[in-house]
Amino acid sequence: MKKQFINLLMVEDHPLIRQGVKLMLETEEEFEFNFTEVISGEEAIELLKIEKFDIILLDISLPKMSGIDVLRHLNRLKNFSIPIIIQTMHFDRFIVKEVIDLNARGYVLKIEDPHVLMRAIASVLDGGTFFSNSVSELIKNSLSDQKKVNQLNKLSSREEEILILSARGFSCKEIGEQKNISNRTVEGHRQRIFNKLDIDSVAKLIIYATKNGYV
DSSP states (O other): OOOEEEEEEEEOSOHHHHHHHHHHHTTOSSEEEEEEEESSHHHHHHHHTTOOOSEEEEOSOOSSSOHHHHHHHHHTSTTOOOOEEEEESOOOHHHHHHHHHTTOOEEEETTSOHHHHHHHHHHHHTTOOEEOHHHHHHHHHHOOOOTTTTGGGGSOHHHHHHHHHHHTTOOHHHHHHHHTOOHHHHHHHHHHHHHHHTOOSHHHHHHHHHHTTOO
């Protein structure tokens, strides 16, 4: 089977972490990765001005400019759409919430099984999101915003199904195949869910579903 070519940018200042990630991803049968490595947020931002990538792995603790600062900068750019996965040692509810608000598509801890990162990459490349089990539990147990608790009653039964499947990381294409409906129909349902729950990203949908016991 022909491998899918992926141009990956890794923003990580620890050489052992970079080496370990590369060794693990090079064994994957589905993807062939072209790795570009930088050790600072400033380097990443400059590189993104001239090169295109399919996905970014971003650490939080970087010299001078943190990973969160990098996310803030990229969020101010017009038409920036490269999916970003946070890979970090930080296990803090405030950091998790902030990077989700800044549209990170995944969050994986460095101490977790290496294959968790590969699952995150595969999910994000397919248009979904991925938060490891420990991070999902942190979100569920820590975030206390209750203003939308009763809003799920506004959703139709089909919208509830789309909500749950989206929160589990399935892409629109995968949901459409499961429910025997078109991608456009799934996207329409998802947009109505966003409107009804007053959210604007799949990552925030995951937080909502997790807090309310749907995943």
